């Protein structure tokens with residue numbers, strides 16, 4: 501991982517909030533939010549508009565493309 505990783509918007513429809521976190525923190529942030537705020541329900545998720553781009557980014561990162 502590098503220091504200049506992109507921030508990723510996380511949307512929670514239940515809380516009506518948007519939070520930007522570094523790419524490497526996304527999974528942990530989502531898990532913690534849903535665990536603590538929503539009893540483990542997957543309410544918060546990565547902005548769907550970005551999810552596709554993100555998938556490409558991650559795929560590039562791990563050398564799939």
Ligand SMILES: [Zn+2]
Nearest residue numbers: 512514515537
């Ligand atoms: Zn929430």
